[in-house]
Amino acid sequence: MKQQGILKVQSPATGEFFAEMFETTIEETSFIYEKSRKAFPTWSTMTIDERLVYFHNLRRIMVEQMDDLAKKISLDTGKVKLEALVADIMPVLDFLKSLDKTAKKTLVRQKVSTPLLLMGKKSYIEYMPRGTVLVISPWNYPFQLAMIPILSALVGGNCVISKPSEVTPFVGKVMEDLFKLAEFPEGVVSFAHGGKELGATLTEHGPDYIFFTGSVRTGKIIGQVAAKKLIPTTLELGGKDPMIVLSDAHLKRAAKAAVWGAFTNSGQVCMSVERVYVDRSVYNEFLRLVKVEVSQMKQGQSNSDDVGSMTFPAQIDIVRNQIEDALSQGATLETGIEPRHWKEGEMHVPMMVLSNVYKGMKVLNEETFGPIMPIVPFDTVEEVISLANDSEYGLNASVWSKNIQLAQTVASQIVSGAVVINDVIVTAANHHLPFGGAKQSGVGRYHGEAGLKIFCHEKAVMVDSGWKSSEIQWYPYHGKYELFLSLFKSYFKDRVNWFTFLQSFQKLIKLSKNK
Incomplete structure (x- = not known):
């Protein structure tokens, strides 16, 4: 129930009004994005180990407050406390614990092989955070289905703006308080509390990634808005x-x-x-x-x-x-x-x-x-x-x-x-398995390695020592066609003709040096 920017929170099970919260105004959205973008340069340049310190703080606080968290989730959703504990809180704690083993392994620079025809070069993949990630989460598992994408984005160096469901706003406030207690830096995680109009405004502001969990109808609307600005999205939608x-x-x-x-x-x-x-x-x-x-x-x-x-x-x-x-x-x-x-x-x-x-x-x-x-x-x-x-x-x-x-x-x-x-x-x-749907159930996957990588740009990097004056495929092309033809025919046969391959390759190198 709303009253002049104040949301009175009511338990669905008992009908009791048990809390009051300030709603985020539409005018505040620009300020929230400004804070997020200001925090990004520092947070994104931290090492994964440095970020994980904050995650350890969060897990410790969650363990200490576990019973209280279960009570609050139960009060706001109407589910029994055991389900709040097992299906909302435990998966988040388990995910936090798994990040100690998986985050660095998944997101550090990955060496990859380089084709023989590009001999002398090295190749690797870097994972670069996207920037500000908008997470819009649902009311059925308001803690788990918000926290896991938030944490997945944060560990990769992104900043996050979270818009919890207006149906279970108190859980949104609970999450906001947890990140404050864990002393995450200002602007790294921001919460915007409100309804559909606020969600639409946050989407229109142009985040660098949108992670949405909810109905097919709303997911399609968000997908259309994102497509106009080429904002990458993950849409976790319905099921039957x-x-x-x-x-x-x-x-x-x-x-x-x-x-x-x-x-x-x-x-x-x-x-x-x-x-x-x-x-x-x-x-x-x-x-x-x-x-x-x-x-x-x-x-x-x-x-x-x-x-x-x-x-x-x-x-x-x-x-x-x-x-x-x-x-x-x-x-x-x-x-x-x-x-x-x-x-x-x-x-x-x-x-x-x-x-x-x-x-x-x-x-x-x-x-x-x-x-x-x-x-x-x-x-x-x-x-x-x-x-x-x-x-x-x-x-x-x-x-x-x-x-x-x-x-x-x-x-x-x-x-x-x-x-x-x-x-x-x-x-x-x-959390080691990908999660997502086919057909109208959504677009994209999270959990597993993919659940961390989706929030990063995969950057392909190749390195050459730079000591050679030229490459065999560079200009001029004069006299090279027949040598390349011989090189490729000898290499791509079922059985490589190494003698012809090396002979053609050496001639190309010599020709490139002479030029």
């Missing part, structure tokens, strides 16, 4: 992730995974299990096991509860619309409560498992981002691969089978940024 359960799968494990994958964070995960395809021969048993699991789940905000509240009221409307659409077309609600019986203003949405679902329903086509699990039977492996790929999204998927070779074969045919075999979602927790 399929889970494929083959006939020989460990059904009890698969059912537990489906429930967790569909309902963790109330289903507000871009990598949620949003479509479950089960071999018809085990479909009824799988459905029974899923219903047993759901019946044992608890919703609430205590440490003994499993599923917290939704975070964003508008998302409940999307969930309601998809459920009503499915039920009106004949779907069966196996667990949960019909939307007409939901309590007005209640943010704890029931966990809903649907059967009798088919392609024409929104719940199988549109991203849900809520606690719905549609389960669909299939008859053949070829059919389920086609069903899994029949989506405009391609972020993540899972395949379940005791036959690992078969599961890998299926995984290889799914158009997706990631696939997990006999588990769900977890690729995002492995």
Whole structure:
């Protein structure tokens, strides 16, 4: 809730107003960019080891304040504290720890080989920071999905302007305070707190790189603005992730995974299990096991509860619309409560498992981002691969089978940024793997080595000792064509004719010296 530039922060789970924050004005954006660009020359010329000192401070403070951080994230998002700890805080701490081993190895000067035809020269790649990176992050995992791109950009020598989601502004303030406590230099990390208009203004100001996580619609708008100015971008967008359960799968494990994958964070995960395809021969048993699991789940905000509240009221409307659409077309609600019986203003949405679902329903086509699990039977492996790929999204998927070779074969045919075999979602927790989507799920990758390199210019450098007066390919060309022809024919044959090669090369050197 806004009041004269002040944002009153309300817990989605309890409705309690628990904090007040100043919003960043549109007029302040120029000043924020000015601070960032002023800080860049010093920060970018530090060694990686010098930058990592600040990262060590940040990790130490996060460990000391871990329980308090979990409480604050839970309060602002409505998720239970365990999910705040495991899915928001732990991945950031793990990433900070991994940078001690990976940052220098990935970003220091890399020697590369030089072709024989360029003998006498040396080649290497340098990684040069881009400048000011704009990170626009979402509300579902407001800590993790902001901190990891921020830290990835910073370690390479960039300065960062972060625009956290206005839906979870308190987490944005929490992050800002952490960087201050870790004593990062002024202007190296700046936070801008506000809504869509602020995000649009920050984008229009021309950062040197944009990293956006959010909806497909907003991602396309940012991509269009960036394209006009040739600003490189990474767009991490939506998903409609399929889970494929083959006939020989460990059904009890698969059912537990489906429930967790569909309902963790109330289903507000871009990598949620949003479509479950089960071999018809085990479909009824799988459905029974899923219903047993759901019946044992608890919703609430205590440490003994499993599923917290939704975070964003508008998302409940999307969930309601998809459920009503499915039920009106004949779907069966196996667990949960019909939307007409939901309590007005209640943010704890029931966990809903649907059967009798088919392609024409929104719940199988549109991203849900809520606690719905549609389960669909299939008859053949070829059919389920086609069903899994029949989506405009391609972020993540899972395949379940005791036959690992078969599961890998299926995984290889799914158009997706990631696939997990006999588990769900977890690729995002492995910082050594690239993360990103295919099709409408986004553009670009982060995590892994690529996640650090995307924030840098890759500069190719070649070095010659400079003692020769000329090169064989330089002017004049007189008398060289036949020698080059002989040189290339002898070199590019299946078996190199070294005698002819060296003879032609020596003649070219001699001819170049004479000229």
